[in-house]
Amino acid sequence: MKTRRYYLETFGCQMNVRDSEKMAGVLEHEGYVRTDDPKHADLIVFNTCSIREKAEQKFFSKLGRIKSAKKRNPQVKIAIAGCIAQQDGKKLIQRSPYVDYILGPQNIFRLADIARGDMPSPYALEENPHLTEDDLPSRRLDGIKAWVNIMYGCNNFCSYCVVPFTRGRERSRPSRDIIKEVSELGAQGYREVTLLGQNVNSYSSDCSFPELLRKINECTGIERIRFVTSHPKDLGDDLIYALRDIPKVCEHIHLPLQSGSSRILALMNRKYTYDEYYEKVRKLRENIPGIAITSDIIVGFPQETDDDHRRTLDALESIGFDGLYAFKYSPRPHTHAEKLDGHIDDETKSARLEEVLKIQNRSTDRINKRLEGGVLEVLIENPEPGQNDPSVVTGRTRTNKVVISPRSGDIQPGDRVMVRIVRARRHSLIGEIAQT
Ligand code: SAH
Ligand code: SF4
Ligand code: F3S
Helix, strand or coil: CCCCEEEEEECCCHHHHHHHHHHHHHHHHCCCEECCCHHHCCEEEEEECCCCHHHHHHHHHHHHHHHHHHHHCCCCEEEEEEHHHHHHCCHHHHHCCCCCEEECHHHHHHHHHHHHCCCCCCEECCCCCCHHHCCCCCCCCCCCEEEEECEECCCCCCCCCCHHHHHCCCEECCHHHHHHHHHHHHHCCCCEEEEECCCHHHCECCCEHHHHHHHHHCCCCCCEEEEECCCHHHCCHHHHHHHHHCCCECCEEECCCECCCHHHHHHCCCCCCHHHHHHHHHHHHHHCCCCEEEEEEEECCCCCCHHHHHHHHHHHHHHCCCEEEEEECCCCCCCCHHHCCCCCCHHHHHHHHHHHHHHHHHHHHHHHHCCCCCEEEEEECCCCCCCCCCCEEEEEECCCCEEEEECCCCCCCCCEEEEEEEEECCCCEEEEEEEC
């Protein structure tokens, strides 16, 4: 039989990256082989993101271009998966009739039906009651670092956010399934796991999130544990102590602030004030010296005044994040914020974004500069695709900073080495191997 090929392109967050590993696993289990060229594919899958309008546009322009593949070869099947699929559902086929299938994030397993040619309907958008028990085949590529889902969905309904609509309600996987998966990864040579959930602090299954971290700490082979994302409202002392006390849990937390104005935080339905957030940061730093804290900021939320914006800038100055993702507010369908009065014009949003980035760049430079001369533990990683310079090795510190060093001795991906930081740059540190 002729080899059947699939082309898979992923947009959006780590949740989608992990889902795509499962999509690849399911298709390969059905005998499909991956191709990097959509022209050679029998099945084209887009795993989409709708978090901001820009993310959507990126996908739709891609989809427009793929139309010609279908004209050339009417046999090729096109499937849209992920968050746009769930959000737009049937509208997608009305808009782009050359699309064959629409699959929501809870319906990845249906790719097996598509592969076998016995998918009864073009749509798979229903809730999957077995989501947390899933044990889909998966195709992980990295070899050293792995993503592991611990929960799906989100119940928070931050007023700007589409995720609760695309990913459904919050559900946690049983801890034994997670431990089994992490133990297998350790046995396969993986060294680091990042636990994934929209709000990992509210993990709730047969144990709490800090208890889960303790159990994963026992998994042989795994040397580092990370997790994203933490919601500030659910960050309790027990997690702070877990970060402090559990040896494999790395000293880094991504803790999205979103705004420095408590008035805007209330409009965002974030359920904490700026002062409460600041107190958590203080406690984290008091208990875990050297912890890296990164964050997300949205500028130009509806009704954000110059004073609110000033509060965000002040917050960035007083907290001093290690790194920041900053976004212009983007109105999303179904969300509460979309219906608010007082939307901010794009020019103001751009100006505010620029001010945020300026302060952040100074913080990042200042914090990284302090690392010069110090010696840090680095886990050597596989080179990024297309960046295979044989004279250097790259890895990350426990605080998740990228370190690039001249190669020395027989260093391999997966090794943990001590590296002296010679020069700090904004997005990476230059080091030299101090000890292997
Ligand atoms: N569950 C995670 C990830 C959410 S999406 C969390 O709560 O942090 C990642 C980031 O995208 C958010 O933290 C927020 O800063 C940003 N974001 C989400 N919706 C947005 C919107 N409508 N406009 C602009 N940025 C948005
Ligand atoms: Fe969106 Fe808020 Fe849920 Fe994060 S916690 S996914 S920002 S609704
Ligand atoms: Fe992720 Fe985008 Fe969906 S950020 S959860 S893929 S909307």
